[in-house]
Amino acid sequence: MTDGFETLAIHAGQEADARTGAVVPPIYATSTYKQDGVGGRRSGYEYSRTANPTRTALEECLAALEDGTRAFAFASGMAAEDTLLRTVCGPGDHVVIPNDAYGGTYRLFAKVYGRWGLDWDAAPLTSVEAVRAAIRPGTTKAVWVETPTNPLLSVADIGALAGVAHDAGALLIVDNTFATPYLQQPLALGADVVVHSTTKYAGGHSDVVGGALVVADAELGERIAFHQNAMGAVAGPFDAWLTLRGLKTLAVRMDRHCDNAERVAELLVRHPRVVEVFYPGLPGHPGHEAASKQMRRYGGMVSFRVEGGEQAALRVCDRTRLFTLAESLGGVESLIEHPGRMTHASVAGSALEVPADLVRLSVGIESADDLLEDLRQALG
Known part of the structure; x- marks a missing residue:
């Protein structure tokens, strides 16, 4: 074979x-x-x-x-x-x-x-x-x-x-x-x-x-x-x-996840209300060189920090219409979550605690233009 x-x-x-x-x-x-x-x-x-x-x-x-x-x-x-x-x-x-x-x-x-x-x-x-x-x-x-x-x-x-x-x-x-x-x-x-x-x-x-x-x-x-x-x-x-x-269908899905995540990361980097973007595909990411060496592409996950602290991050999670507020990741549909209150609540108060203003996206395979518009309106 x-x-x-x-x-x-x-x-x-x-x-x-x-x-x-x-x-x-x-x-x-x-x-x-x-x-x-x-x-x-x-x-x-x-x-x-x-x-x-x-x-x-x-x-x-x-x-x-x-x-x-x-x-x-x-x-x-x-x-x-x-x-x-x-x-x-x-x-x-x-x-x-x-x-x-x-x-x-x-x-x-x-x-x-x-x-x-x-x-x-x-x-x-x-x-x-x-x-x-x-x-x-x-x-x-x-x-x-x-x-x-x-x-x-x-x-x-x-x-x-x-x-x-x-x-x-x-x-x-x-x-x-x-x-x-x-x-x-x-x-x-x-x-x-x-x-x-x-x-x-x-x-x-x-x-x-x-x-x-x-x-x-x-x-x-x-x-x-x-x-x-x-x-x-x-x-x-x-x-x-x-x-x-x-x-x-993993290969074809991952190509689309990566396509969409790259466009989402580009939007977030330019947005005035976003303080920091975490995505290995960005040239300024500390792990970009290592990722380029050992990965085919950079994946469908994007995290970012929002100006205004935890409450601002929670508002962004609440305002999206296409990104569904939910735990887990990797599905064909786009998801948004607040790690500090959701998937990573167990590390609160420890040395592994995540930033309170952090939002995590699992970027799905919908129309990229629709996803970008949803994030624009959620960020206000």
């Missing part, structure tokens, strides 16, 4: 059904499978927590798109994170995380793993030296990277951080949710594991919740497979089918 991304997204793991010829993988809505005698599993399936053919199709497609050895589909992005960290870490271990990490990731480390005995430090992942300084020799098991980050869209140099992590005997884990495998392939740059909230761009239609892990190393894949089955937070067959359907 050709290795073109768009071709893999449509065909990897998705051969026509052998019995009926159906070109779309079926939804195998079954919990168990007939066995040909005790211990005689038919086609490798015995119980759908362990494996399901629809989930297998999704996992094979994800592995192909990320150029990985093996992929695993979960019930949510947080379930994927939890399973991974409990696979590679234990009580007394240490992880380095971004100093502007996603609020749910921070909550997992600060509120859940703290009681389990897993320690962590936050560092600016845009600085290789800061990451090196945060590593505890012999104790740090992983460097956790988001690039671009949520919601400040910082960009980390994946190849450089892979070298730092591996020198310390640690794994480099990259949350690739914002970039997607179409725009960025961390495993090819030296990462050990890729994490996705497939709820976002992979599914792409705001109609499914899911997560995924993709690994480069087969032995690590075996360990994750054991923990996935033992812990059980797997993707159901219908959720797997919806995500697989979304992946088929």
